[in-house]
Amino acid sequence: MTHETRSGPGESTGPVETIETDTGTARITWRTAREPRLLLAVSHGAGGGIEARDLKALAAELPAHGVTVALVEQPWRVAGKKLAPAPRTLDAGWRGIWPALAERGLPVISGGRSAGARVACRTAAELGAAAVLALSFPLHPPGKPEKSRADELLGAGVPVLVVQGGNDPFGRPAEFPAGDGYELAEVPYADHGFAVPKRAEIGQDEAVKRVTDAVVRWTGMLDA
Template identity: 75%
Template sequence: MTESEIVGTPAGDARITWHPAPGRARAVLAVGHGAGGGIGARDLQALAAGLPAAGVTVALVEQPWRVAGKKVAPAPKTLDAAWRGLWPALEGKGLPIVAGGRSAGARVACRTARELGAGAVLALSFPLHPPGRPEKSRADELLGAGVPVLVVQGGNDPFGRPEEFPDGGYELIPVDAADHALSVPKRAALTQQEALGTVVDGVRKWITALV
């Protein structure tokens, strides 16, 4: 059964919705949303539904700007401050923590992983660059995380296709034909359900191997 809690941070009140593993959990996966959506994103919901059975408690994290009903995300430093502020609530479970997020949330996780003591980072739809601007690379954030990183990237993501990512110390799961939201067109060789299954199975195997 899920439960939500409000956590105060320097950037305002954040909200954590817990999807606990039945029995004894082996880890917590804390995932934040992107700048254009919330925790209702299909990949976040699929992870919350699929990972607890594998012993992974999933914490879906809503940044204060979303909790407050605002439509525009604040500056990266404000997002990072909120993530740091809610981290003790995640540590309260006494389990290893995998920090993660989609898009802007993945950037937050990468930037703060080492200082907060995250065991690893899950980067869903990492925005390697703005659409059409490959010269504006954010690869330094990804490569500088300082912990094991798993990238899950759509094959048609305008923010960076899998083949655009530089070589480095991380793993990458491509999702064929998927866009930045990890949506696949109806004409694709795999269904939306199969695409999400690829995401959940890949993340489950990766976390299981880590912890």
């Protein structure tokens, strides 16, 4: 199935592609750079889809900077299910879409938000990802810092950028462990979905811009 997407500066239209995986049908919405140097494949979390504000903003912004974006919908989401499956099933779905990414012939950044960020970290080394973009990495369940998932982040085996809300109940920036191989960009006042309260010193548009600016800067350094 294909349809044309709106193009902007530095971006060309691209198809929506369905991919058969061992866990069902996945879907990729492409936003293609005119002269791509990198490919960012980024998936949603357990409670939402590719319409998340950060994913939409990255898909709109990055092609102008030479980064093709593949917005990936996991099979459970395509099937209309409300609950995400077990981590091993999420990982299997991600492995299933990887050949469609690798055939583009570009270095692939494996990315995701929340649960999708965990998938990207767990599978990066085995799939040969060039780097990982972890948006709103769920370091622990809310209110349960003792149930840390830091080992997934620290064990990615490739360069990682974490973009984290300053008020994310799944892990505030100060809670993240020291470690080599990853850097963290904070979006002040933002929650797990990068929403900021009205009383915040920055508005919602500025919060989203903090996300895209951090990723543009980081991707510019990857192939420098």
